Amino acid sequence: MNAVFYLSAFVAVISTIMVITRVNAVHALLYFIVSLLSVALIFFVLGAPFIAALEVIIYAGAILVLFVFVIMLLNIGSEAAEKEKQLLSPQAWTGPALLAAVLLAELIYVLVKGGSGAGGIGIIGPKQVGVSLLTKYVIGVELASMLLLAGLVGAYHLGKRDRTKKRRTA
């Protein structure tokens, strides 16, 4: 089982690197979906099958599909060329790369120093998760639902196009 873990980890890292370096948005999205699938596999290995399923269904299947729809809606074609220029300039990504590398080094240092043992002892099934959600974390569930409602209303309002208003603004 360890091999599965390490293999999926490798795939996840490679595909994430591809996500952030692509020029075409749709390509990046597709690589992200691959990353998500490999992470789902890791979840499965760690004994969280419910979460693995949720990852695939909701994250990859709903959120990223929303992304794809919106990108299609934007209908951007020629902007790929200008983005390429920005991507290739070293001065654009040396700073962030340095910062990210330092952060990574710090995090790894903290994690290695702490040292925890092996895990993934047993499988925590959907039933347990459900029971826990609706007894121990029921308030969190309510709050999450309110958050989703707010998101829904906000997205609807912002996405609305008012023709008369648009002519007056800039």
Added chain:
Amino acid sequence: MTASVNLDHGLILAAALFVLGLFGVLARRNIIFILLSIEVMLNAAGLAFVVAGAKWGETDGQVMFIFILAMAAAEVSVGLALMLRMYHMLKTLDADAAGSMKG
């Protein structure tokens, strides 16, 4: 089908994915890619939660991941709506173009 996976490595993986997402946020100028990189970071955080939860054999990690998921969904929808607005107003997807609140 249990396996004794070294949790340190899991957390290191989560850290690596997070840092990659951070790089994407800082280095890309297109709004779409920035939002996408934020999603990468959220995913990495969720992975960290689940890995930590797997150590104790409790449901807490998974529950936290569900909440993260819900929050990511709300955030993506609002974010994309805003992005559409910005595109219609500024006619470009360059993040630096929306920089008039300065000084």
Added chain:
Amino acid sequence: MLEFLWLIPTLPFAGFLVLALAGGRLSRGGIAAVGVGSVGLSSIAAFAVAAGFLGQTLPGHFYVQRLWPWMSVGGFTPEISLYLDALSLVMMMVVTFVGFLIHLYSSEFMIEEEGYGRFFAYMNLFVGSMLTLVLADNLLLLYLGWEGVGLCSYLLIGFWYKEPANGLAARKAFVVTRVGDTAMIVGLFLLFTNLGTLQIQELMRLAAERWAVGSGLAIAAAALLLGGALGKSAQLPLQTWLPDAMAGPSPVSALIHAATMVTAGVYLIARTHVIFSLAPVVQEAVAVIGALTLLLAGFSALTQTDIKRVLAYSTISQIGYMFLALGVGAWSAAIFHFMTHAFFKALLFLGAGIVINALHDEHNMFKMGGLRTQVPVTFWTFLIGASSLSALPFVTAGFYSKDLILFETWASPAGSRWLWAAGLLGAFLTSLYTFRIVFVTFFGDAKMQVSRKPGGIMTAPVVILAVLSVLAGFIELPSSLGEVRIFTNFLGNALPAETVSPGGSGDGMALMIVASAVSLAGIFAAYFLFFGKNRVADLLAGLAPGRMLHRFWFSGWGFDRLYDLFLVRPFVWFARSNKDDFTDLVYIGMIWLTGRFNNLLSLSQNGKIRFYAAGIAFGAVVVIAIAVFL
């Protein structure tokens, strides 16, 4: 009768208050009544108190009247209390009586001025402060009076404030005396911290007990008090203010700058004589300063053309005599000369005032002449005053007082032949310049016609002062003329008696003859040089060395220029260069720095999201680093 003591300073203060608050509503007569009357009543009270004092023999020969406790701060408890002994009695009588005569004179002299009420208010305040100074029981109250007279001097010199030169003269007087006042207050601090009290008699007793003769503290205290006295009495090096102070009206010059305020320094030294006795070095310095000043002022007086400036330099010179007397230990002689000087100098100033007023504010005596026939009473009284100043032998009070000083300078163990010689030369100069005034102003051809003759109210005080200038000397006759020692015996209760070195007392007759000869010689020299149309003095002044000397003496031996070069100019330069206030620069610098910092930081608000995100990431890196590694 003695319990009327408190009225003496209070009445003039009351007069000041009435005139300050209600002077605008009173008529000229009313103002004069209040102004002159308050000092007159004070004078009557002074006579009553004197009668009471002389009529009984008080234990210790002093009388203290405690009025009320002033303050009580950490062991320091000065009181408002008045101290009357022989010394303060003499001072008080002179101040009130001469003050009353001058007030009477100025009620007519200043009648046309628009600031009539203001004038009398200031004069009353002055008299009240001077009396406070003289009657004070402790040095703090004395200092209060000291400052009060300084203030009134400033106000009265600049009385005609619309003329800017008068304001400058007033300021000069105030600033120069302020130098002395600062020395004095430091001296008071020193005395208080070391002896624990400022009550004068207590202070002197403790000083005699605790300080050895010639100890550093005694020298320091005496030197500082001397500094204060130098400022107020216009002696070297602080004498530059008095000639310019003649910008004030003549009664002011008479009262303040001749008779009373400038003698405050003499009074201070006499009052604190124990401290000076404990510091012989300083006492010697007093004598030397007195001698130098009297010569310096004498030479300067020879060349002045403004009649009041001659009299001003003459005052500086005569106070130099008083300092000389104090310095050789002739305390009573100094006070005796103070009394006679008050009479004849006030007389001379009032007479000069009459002359100036009569000739429509003409000060230059070389433009006057032949006034002998036009204002006869003024002429005779002025002549009497001039004779007294020149110490005309036997018939004038000035003769007896000056002779006493010269005798003491010769005979006292602290005196020396050089000081005596200086005093003698000074006497020659005094007669010379005094009769220069007389001959130039009153004799010769009349160049200007008198337009206004003085009335009775102005003439009466002048006549009274003339009488006193003659008679006041007879209370103290030297041993060669039948020893009459009323004055020194009286003052001997308050001041130590003069010591005469063995073998010195026999020279009295010889010295007197020498002094008489010198003063007569001065009068004849004045006649020779200044009488008549073609004055020999003019010929002498025309020669090259004569011209140079004339210019040098005319400017008061160049002291004004000296101070201007070394004190005034650097200070003004510094003030100008500090115009942009370098301490202000600190605050402006802070503002500038903050502004630059703001500009720098606002660069970080560039509106770019990625930049903000980078900031967050950077912050996270730093915080984790701190948490992990520290």
